[in-house]
Amino acid sequence: MKELIEKLSSKYELQEVVYQRDNLVFAAISKENAIEAVTYLRDYEGYTHLVMMSCVDWIEDGKYQLLYLLHNPKLKNDIGIKVYIDRENPEMVSAHHLWKSVWTYQREMHESFGIVFPGSPRLEENFVVEGWDETPFMRRDFDTHEYAEKTYFPRGNRKTNDPAEYMRKKLYPNQPVTAKQRKDDK
Amino acid sequence: MSELDLNNKTSEMLANSEANVKNSKKNFTRPEDEKREVVAPDGSIIEVNPLYDYFSNEKPKEEKPRGGVVEKFLNWARAESIWVLGFGTGCGSIEIPPLVTPRFDMFRYGVQMRPTPRQSNAFIISGYLSVKTLKRVIRTYEQMPSPKYILALGSCTINGGMYYDSYSTINRLDKYIPVDVYIAGCMPRPEALLHGFVKLKQLIKEGKAEKANEYARNFDEYKANQKKIIKDWNMPDYNW
Amino acid sequence: MNIYAKLAYTILGFLIVLNWGFLMGATMRKIGARMAGRHGIPFKQPWINLFKSISTRTVITHGIMYYIGPVFRLTGGIGLFLFMPMVFTGSPDGPWTNFSFEGDLILIMYFNVFGMLGMALGAGEGGHPYAAMGITRGLAQHAAVELPLTLAFLSIAIQFDTFSIYKIVEAQQGGIMHWVLFTNPFAAAAIILAMLGALGHSPFNLVKAPNEILIGPATEYEGTYLGFMMSAGATLHVMEAVLFMNLVFGGATSWLELIVKSFLIYFWSVFVGMVFPRFKIEQSVTWFFKVPLLLGVLAVIIFMF
């Protein structure tokens, strides 16, 4: 894995290289170079299997983090290419020409995060929800509990026996109480 | 009109209707369901509105039970022959195969599976219902012939259960369609489901399972609730 | 025989056939359930299903043909019954010969298709694409089944020099070796194979397959119409079994013999269906056009010269 990262860093500027396991490494690449790097890995380094694409919302930094997780069937190891894109105007170069499965991930990300992939097929189609017109639901600033209470007629007298609360009071009475919990109790 | 002209005209009309869809953003109907003009084989032009031509927009009517010995006999027949729609709406449908196989064998109780809504009169809502499925469930429920019964499986249909805070699943099923029997648990065991069927039979024999009439009576209320959560209401109000 | 007495016998016979059809259907499902290790439905279930279907309150119409479809199918069943001698009693005017006459085999071949055509009209009017697809498959397969069947019937007709089923039955009396099964083995073999398609069990039941399409022609039917169709199905199953019994297996001299023989004939198709998956329609058509058709042609050729 070390050699691959060295080879890759000679071509592109890598950040946040983390060796998570012997066979798994994560590295961040700038938005401009990402698709090029992924294509290079696929064509020259044998990372031919796209395991998954994912997206993480880092709302504090105002960034979305995209992940391209590639697997090498010969060396049997994985590399995760991370790309940070702007949260306000999320747009990323589409990779649907590289694998046939990519457009599905991009369609899902478009629906759940609002990221635009220009040129990706069937991007505007519904994936899991129909006619959704609120904030894209996987964003951190969308409060699902509030939305559910507002919309779906919660049944009254629902006794929520919060296990955390129960355990704190009954099972661990001697546990030091944090300031926030003290505030909640009041 | 020659055949070529006809084809041109048809494709032009289709293109027009597609353009209409693109212009109006809030329109959820698909292009083929749009109101449009169609050229008939003889050259005449007919206006077609697929959504309303093939469905009824009428409210359902209440169908009063006949009463007396006849109704008692019919209720017995209904109770002893429950036809369940094979529509697994949620994760509870994993317990349906054990029910039709040697271990639990619900055929003994006269419960059978039917594939189409037209021929079934009991509907197992097997677990949580996402809004997208609820739309299909309502349409299916309205297509089923009355008297019809609903068994709601799992705690998710009672109060949302584990998904009480989910943006995608409903919390209370009885706000949208009337429920005859609730079967609690996550997920309920097949024995519980069998018990639910026995309970339903008992209700039918006592003449208490008249929820289809209740749906007709409170139709406006149910429709208002359904329209509140189904965002792309692109279907007629009632279809049978 | 007095026409009123004949009518009374016919109505009584029809009731027996209908109820035997229901009971036979339940028994077959019971046998299937036992093979799977289940108890299966109670024997009374088909009757309850019928009453339950009638008790449905909602009535939906898709037009006049939609009503008439199940009626056509039931008419097909009743037609088969009306012109079929049920029990051989030694005289063509006997109590259980119904309205059979010289040349009833041709009429019965017509009634065999009649129900299917009625269903086609009804399913078409129902407007559901699955119904239309199901009935297209049904008609295609039926045409393929009819060809070897008709050839075999022809061969039997040539063999006994008659189109009267009663006479064919009469000619087969007097011992098991007089049956068509042994006197005309090619026609018998063609009928036994084509029977699988006519009785509509797996591997030839793509018409009403729940997996491949929905349940085919009956997709839109409910309530009383479905009750009609269930009765028609029960009647048709018994009547087709009786037809084959009369033509190949020597007819019946008593109701008990009829019941046993029709049960065994029907069981043959269920038995095959239990262990074989179903064919696609082009595969089943090819299948009928191979061995059964060849046997049918052979049977005709042998008796032509």
Next chain:
Amino acid sequence: MINKFLGFKPDEKLLPSQTVTEDTEIDLSSHKYQKIWLGPNHPGVTGNMAIELTVQGTTVMRAKTHVGYLHRGFEKLIERRLFVQGFPTSIRMCVAEPDTNEYFIARSTEELSGYADAVPEYANWLRMLSLEMARLAGLLRGVPGQGGTFALGIGVQWGVYLRDLILDRFEELSGARVYHMYIIPGGVRGALPDGFKERMEDNLRDIDDFIIRIKKLMFHNSVFKQRAKGLAVITPEMVDKYGIVGTNARCCGVKRDVRKDNPYLYYDKLDFDPPTATDGDVYSRTWIRWQELIQTVDLIRQIMAKMPKKGDIRCKMPNVLNWKIPKGETYVRLESGRGEMGMYYVTDGSDKPRRINLRGPSYNHAISVLEHMLIGQDVADVHAIMVSLQTCPPEIER
């Protein structure tokens, strides 16, 4: 031949094209095509999903998968729950084999909080036992289920009954029938009950018998062969292009098995070789799964023989109320009955996960692969192809 004799020449343009590909043009206004929906209310689809088919006659010209009928928003829900609270929620992501999701959550939290090596040996063996039992339960439904798509219902009846027996053993082990919640962070929830091995061995003997019966019923059956052979072929070129994994990849000779490639738990201590075939059609996929059934039974026997008699079932974990995991991310994968499954797990130093993302094999199999494969097939085969790809909608939409 007859046409030539009669001098009749059909207009080629009016006939349907013989070979249908993704590029075949479809003019819906020409009234030659019809759109039909298979599902969501249809016995011929696996679970609650829908396929929108554009057909000409009975040939499928276009297929479009519609999912989302089972969407519950798990990934969002788990973001607002504690690590241990998210655990019972997560296992409901896949109904057929819930134990795989238990393992993901347990393993990723252990790895990110540095407890990966602290899990006792006995617990790891028990985890393997539970995972293999889940695979066995899935296969007992899946292998005869393929016959069931061709109306060979009798095998399904036998298989589901035996699956019930395995669920009984699960009930003994964990107290629950379908959702076991057995593999928890730090270990497992309970040790093997007394006499478990004997009862399991009893059931395995029944299953051995069933394996032979199902072979006679399905693979010696001429109609099954006619239907399944040559149907919906996966070629080795498709595997990487479409992201095909598991048995679907192995059916065309591409040997991908996470248990061999990246051994997790103690799979490197077991003796097994994942079966492969070369044809890539529905028949060979079923054949591989049947061989895998034998192998799984063998693996369970091996596990029960090799596992230690006694041991700790959990390691010491921090108080779940104040369990904070430092910032990090990982991807954990395993081989489920349907192929490689994995979970991308991101933590940010708080007491709740930042993001989890499940990668189910069906995500590709049910959408891009299925849509590609259905083109040109008969409508009657759609259900069989879906089942042979083992599409499972809950893991697509989560």
